[in-house]
Amino acid sequence: MAEALVEEDEVKVLLIEDDEVSAEMYRSRLAADGYTVVVAPDGQAGLDMALAEQPDLIYLDLRLPKKDGFAVLEQLRADARTAGIPAVILSNFGEPELRARGLELGALEFLVKADTTPAGLVASTQRLRGSATKRSAGG
């Protein structure tokens, strides 16, 4: 299925994650299913890469150097060039108030890393691909 997806159109995922080990684990698993993955190691780099790379989907950690995940999300939504890119929070904080704040700021979903295996992230990406594809089709 993943190969068919790549043949049809490339899906680019931006992973904003400062933990190198987590980033590499998720990157390699998504890449194994044919996704193109770019990684930003801090919040500011994440914003810059979102603009430059125009990914189809963003996974965003909350505790990040330079700019935390909520500030990144706010800026992504405030900028017309990135406002339409679906973003999912992927964090090890899972408190209800953080979840609520993330969703209120426009995150599509809120995933807890410890409960999200790399295969789970691939499944989530496939599920959310609809949002990404619609966005691509819409321009």
Place this chain on the structure above:
Amino acid sequence: MRRDGGGSEKKLEELKGEFLNLAAHELRSPLGIVRGYVSMLREGLVPPDQMRRVLTLLASKTDEMAALIDEMLEAARTESAGIEYAMTRLNLVDVVDDALTAMEPLLNGPHRLVEQGPRAAIPVRGDRRRLTMVLTNLIDNAVKYSPQGGDIEVGWSVEGRHAVVRVRDEGLGVDEADLGMLFTRFGRIVTPENSHVRGTGLGLYLARDITTRHGGDITVESQEGRGSTFTVSLPLAAGGNGTS
């Protein structure tokens, strides 16, 4: 008075709540890596040439979880009166070696470890596992709070009647006004520069608690933006050379 007391209790409850959230987060980080790579191993998605790296990583993450659980249990024990230390005559240099060996994986990054001290025995009386925890907590702290790298100096010596270990970093440092909070139970100082740094805030609290239970003390000198030096001082055991 009453209102103030209630306010303090509320504040303590808030701090405990924050601590529990942080502790859960700290455990979830290595747990997520272990779960993730185990699932990839089961899927057959770890290439043979990556196997050794992944297994080493899994071992280090499980060690990290075990150390964190030890730290939390140790913190819980500090509240009970019946805490027992396995006091024996020790060579402080062996304790330093234990700590440096345990922290070796963490010191492979952008930091340069500088060791300074005599190899001759420095006798102290103490609980080896707990004294090692004091030093690993200080080294861990030095690594975490100097994200840009730099030297981490671990030095040991005899000063008067005390065995002394100093851990110095070139990291973020601490504002003078915040120094008093460093060793408190839930006293993690969060600034915009360090808010992404992992930690429960228990490490330094435990380091001081363990050191004072050994009849010693920890002091800190720090300058914001220029790094910190933590000094652990322990009484020399009888038979120590007592020179400087």
